[in-house]
Amino acid sequence: MQNSFVQEFDRFLQEKKLRRTPERFKILTEIKKIDRHFEADDLILHLQREKIIVSRATVYRTLSLLEESNILRKFRFDENHFHYELHPKNSHHAHLVCVKCGTIIEFDDQELEELQARICREYRCLPVKRTVEIYGVCAKCRKKEN
Amino acid sequence: MQNSFVQEFDRFLQEKKLRRTPERFKILTEIKKIDRHFEADDLILHLQREKIIVSRATVYRTLSLLEESNILRKFRFDENHFHYELHPKNSHHAHLVCVKCGTIIEFDDQELEELQARICREYRCLPVKRTVEIYGVCAKCRKKEN
DNA sequence: AACATTATTGAGACCTTATCTCAAATTAAT
DNA sequence: ATTAATTTGAGATAAGGTCTCAATAATGTT
Known part of the structure; x- marks a missing residue:
């Protein structure tokens, strides 16, 4: 069940003929470890702490792909950065x-x-x-x- | 009726012991000429066209004051700049x-x-x-x- | 009316968040 | 293994807005 995000992303990448790189999956895996809402910076920090070396640009690019594939949802509150949230599919809250x-x-x-x-x-x-x-x-x- | 914004702003400034400078009123007057929604850049352009010389910083500072005084409402859509709208008081739309x-x-x-x-x-x-x-x-x- | 006090302005530096660029590395197909 | 096409990383760049600080202007006081 928890793993379904990875499968879903995998399918999405294949369908779009995009490459299934370790970076992309490492990022998604890290996101799953974070509780609900997070910001790009949170994610980058988490990755650094776990010594997972991925560039800032790749993080942002992957976030876009995850949004495109409906695995992630992007929000903006009154601040000027985005918040992300996993699995919005059945929870249009x-x-x-x-x-x-x-x-x-x-x-x-x-x-x-x-x-x-x-x-x-x-x-x-x-x-x-x-x-x-x-x-x-x-x-x-x-x-x-x- | 249309002028009530100016009066309102005036009152707000006095109450908060802020100064009633020509720049502030010129900006509000220009905003009134713009139809409903606008962005900071729109406003700056309008002012330039009318040869009203006010610095970018003052425009932003005045927009904040107008928001604080509830004369203006600030919105953000999916873009990363704000939209402003006059007279939101009785139209919480x-x-x-x-x-x-x-x-x-x-x-x-x-x-x-x-x-x-x-x-x-x-x-x-x-x-x-x-x-x-x-x-x-x-x-x-x-x-x-x- | 002049003065003192304090707030405001303008110009440009700076900040933050995110995106872009391009050479080098990697994937996937053959 | 080779090739073609994507992806990555590092840092440059962009967009939008905020901050700094000296010069200027508004207000209250005399």
């Missing part, structure tokens, strides 16, 4: 981001699924994807403030 | 962005208002703001493709 501490909480959004469909129908638009972010002060930070 | 041509359609979202409130209640979070973007292929682009 949204985010609750704390403006104080940056904690990211995921929540499912079946309602949003319908909203997207409705809005797209209304504007005769073919839905591709959506991003929904709610910003607020999380419970912990609110306690601290008191 | 969401966006439908065409992935082909970049057209941005606004839509109101009373449902989203409730969703935000509900999610925040659930996580004991104090809501601050939200961004909702739906990406798709717009009607025009779909026609072209056929």
Whole structure:
């Protein structure tokens, strides 16, 4: 089950006639070890710590491929770098981001699924994807403030 | 009515003991002339065309102030620059962005208002703001493709 | 009206994140 | 093993925005 990402990526690469290089798989394997959300820099640090030597450029290129193959999903919050998240396929969820501490909480959004469909129908638009972010002060930070 | 932005900004500056400089008001006045959405570069170009000489830094600094005073709202779509929009106060709307041509359609979202409130209640979070973007292929682009 | 105080401006340096370039290395097909 | 085509790494470059600091200007005080 956990390994299915590797298989999926493998299939994707073959299909697109791209090469199945050790770098690409090492990167995906490292991503699997990281919990949920991560940033490119996190990944690069993790790789360095594990003495897996891959260039920054290759990391970014592989992230693009993983996004293209729907193994990874790319998000952007109010910062100016991206966040990535594994396995978004069946979890088209949204985010609750704390403006104080940056904690990211995921929540499912079946309602949003319908909203997207409705809005797209209304504007005769073919839905591709959506991003929904709610910003607020999380419970912990609110306690601290008191 | 249209002038209320200037008054509002004026009040904000006084309240915060910030200075009411000509640059700041020239920038706001120019923004009012631009239709709805704009990017920092658009604004800088507009100012240049009108021979209003204000430095890039001041433009960015003023945009921040206008955001802080809730006169302007800042958005980010999939690109890596921001979009700005005047008068978001009573129009907490969401966006439908065409992935082909970049057209941005606004839509109101009373449902989203409730969703935000509900999610925040659930996580004991104090809501601050939200961004909702739906990406798709717009009607025009779909026609072209056929 | 002049002064002092403090904020603001402008020019360009700088920062961050990500992408591009191109020679060298590697994959995959034959 | 050879060849053709991709991929990699190192560093240059790009894009967008922010920062620095001396010079300038706004405000409050006399």
